[in-house]
Amino acid sequence: MRGQDMETRSCGVRNTWTLTQITWTRIPWTRILWTLLLASVSPPGGTASWVSLGVSFLGSPERPSCSAPPLSPRQRDLCRKQPLVMPSVQEGARLAVSECQSQFRHERWNCSVRKEPPVFGREMTSGSKETAFLQAVLAAALVHAVTRACSQGNMTECGCDARLRGGGALQGDVSLQGGGSPQGGGSPQEGWHWGGCSDHIQYGIWFSRRFIDGTVRNTTSVRGGFTLSSAYIHNSEAGRQSIVRTMSTHCRCHGVSGSCAVKTCWKTVAPFERVGVYLKERYERSVQVSDRSKKKSRRKEQRRPPVDAQQLVFINKSPNYVLRLRQLRPAVLRARLQHAPGETRAAL
Numbered sequence: 066m067r068g069q070d071m072e073t074r075s076c077g078v079r080n081t082w083t084l085t086q087i088t089w090t091r092i093p094w095t096r097i098l099w100t101l102l103l104a105s106v107s108p109p110g111g112t113a114s115w116v117s118l119g120v121s122f123l124g125s126p127e128r129p130s131c132s133a134p135p136l137s138p139r140q141r142d143l144c145r146k147q148p149l150v151m152p153s154v155q156e157g158a159r160l161a162v163s164e165c166q167s168q169f170r171h172e173r174w175n176c177s178v179r180k181e182p183p184v185f186g187r188e189m190t191s192g193s194k195e196t197a198f199l200q201a202v203l204a205a206a207l208v209h210a211v212t213r214a215c216s217q218g219n220m221t222e223c224g225c226d227a228r229l230r231g232g233g234a235l236q237g238d239v240s241l242q243g244g245g246s247p248q249g250g251g252s253p254q255e256g257w258h259w260g261g262c263s264d265h266i267q268y269g270i271w272f273s274r275r276f277i278d279g280t281v282r283n284t285t286s287v288r289g290g291f292t293l294s295s296a297y298i299h300n301s302e303a304g305r306q307s308i309v310r311t312m313s314t315h316c317r318c319h320g321v322s323g324s325c326a327v328k329t330c331w332k333t334v335a336p337f338e339r340v341g342v343y344l345k346e347r348y349e350r351s352v353q354v355s356d357r358s359k360k361k362s363r364r365k366e367q368r369r370p371p372v373d374a375q376q377l378v379f380i381n382k383s384p385n386y387v388l389r390l391r392q393l394r395p396a397v398l399r400a401r402l403q404h405a406p407g408e409t410r411a412a413l
């Protein structure tokens with residue numbers, strides 16, 4: 066009413082000031098404060114809003130640009146320097162969402178996505194087992210998508226793995242911790258040599274770190290507990306290493322009448338479904354760690370053995386998903402029960 070009185074008694078600049086004042090009084094301040102609070106406690110990468118690029122019902126663009134809203138300022142800057150990588154970012158998001166939903170399709174939490182960001186809701190920042198899996202599968206999917214794009218010649222920044230050339234003995238996987246070189250040595254006389262196009266996984270891992278982790282260092286202390294940030298980086302790195310650990314070596318025989326006198330071998334990343342199975346096993350054996358910010362928890366953590374680099378870690382227990390399911394609409398709950406295996410139906 067006061068604004069209306071001022072409007073009838075004044076005009077011009079005064080009227081503009083009145084309208085501006087009325088507009089600001091309608092802003093939902095609680096929403097703004099809640100957003101600022103989430104930003105202050107979220108780990109690096111936050112709610113991973115870039116994942117919405119891979120969700121079709123959110124209107125993901127066919128050709129995402131560097132100015133796409135889901136990207137953070139740092140991610141936009143990286144995108145402008147390497148614009149050809151954006152289709153791989155979108156493919157990585159699609160892979161992560163699809164594989165997460167496939168692995169958890171019969172679970173109480175089925176990796177459902179929201180129609181508005183953050184795509185995974187509170188699970189992305191709660192510090193639970195589900196958070197650990199999401200962090201790992203997102204980092205792994207981005208490595209996988211970028212690596213495949215390199216091998217297919219879709220990017221100018223990378224191609225095949227030029228290190229795997231010439232003869233050598235097949236001795237396990239390529240070690241990428243600290244940028245190491247591939248295992249193996251020898252000569253072509255041993256009956257085989259590297260050839261073809263081995264997947265350039267080093268570039269995929271490098272880009273995933275830059276895009277997701279940014280410049281944040283892994284501050285994990287194996288005997289001093291974790292924070293949400295260090296757990297985030299630990300799980301992301303475990304996800305990237307899952308691509309390394311599931312790589313396979315393929316060989317092709319050469320010789321007269323199929324004698325296979327010489328083999329040409331190359332390394333490829335596994336289908337992402339296999340990576341998903343690997344990460345689901347790590348999820349089921351994930352380790353709860355103490356919050357380093359709490360003194361009592363820090364003392365308790367010092368008595369525990371160190372956490373392996375391939376293990377997924379979580380800080381907070383998972384919420385009661387059974388209670389959440391019972392709060393669903395009856396039609397939704399019936400659909401979940403109909404497609405669930407017997408042991409899951411009994412649990413529900």
